[in-house]
Amino acid sequence: MKDKIILGLTEDVMVISDSGRQTVHARIDTGATTSSIDANLAAELKLGPIEKTKKVKSANGMKLRPVIRGRVQIGGKTFDGLFTLADRSHMTYRVLIGQDILRQGFLIDPNKDTLLVEEDDE
Numbered sequence: 001m002k003d004k005i006i007l008g009l010t011e012d013v014m015v016i017s018d019s020g021r022q023t024v025h026a027r028i029d030t031g032a033t034t035s036s037i038d039a040n041l042a043a044e045l046k047l048g049p050i051e052k053t054k055k056v057k058s059a060n061g062m063k064l065r066p067v068i069r070g071r072v073q074i075g076g077k078t079f080d081g082l083f084t085l086a087d088r089s090h091m092t093y094r095v096l097i098g099q100d101i102l103r104q105g106f107l108i109d110p111n112k113d114t115l116l117v118e119e120d121d122e
Contacts, residue, residue: 004105005075008112013095014073017045024094026074030108032098035081037070038088041095047083056084072101079104 013026015037022045034054042048050066065084072079074097081101088094102108 004107005077006107006109006112007075007097007102009108009110010093011074011097013097015041015045015047015095016071016073016078017047019046021045026095026097027093028097028102028108030099030102032096033100034067035070035072035083035098035101036065036086036088036096037068037083038091038094039085040087040089042068042070042083042085050085051082054084056086072097074101075106077105 007028009028011026011028012023014021014023022041024041034056036056037047047070048068050068052067053064054067056063056065065086067082067084070081070083072081072095079101088096
């Protein structure tokens with residue numbers, strides 16, 4: 001347990017690419033199997049190429065989404081992961097961190113959260 005990084009329900013995450021980096025406030029979602037990034041943010045940072053597609057279940061039903069490899073820094077550690085591309089422009093968080101990254105040494109403490117935003121669409 002001492003090697004685990006404790007995260008809240010939202011965290012500042014740095015998205016890193018060869019052409020730049022940007023820090024965004026991300027939603028930590030233990031119910032999401034795969035992480036997701038806003039397609040416009042991915043384009044701004046020139047992330048890609050698309051490696052595959054994946055069926056994703058959301059509040060709006062099943063969708064086929066492109067998947068890219070990305071690099072993020074969370075809690076002072078840098079991780080590579082797969083991210084589905086989605087239009088998250090209407091959502092509060094441009095990045096969603098799912099189980100695929102959370103399994104790499106994180107624990108979630110809802111009391112650590114500094115920004116409480118209720119959303120039905122995430």
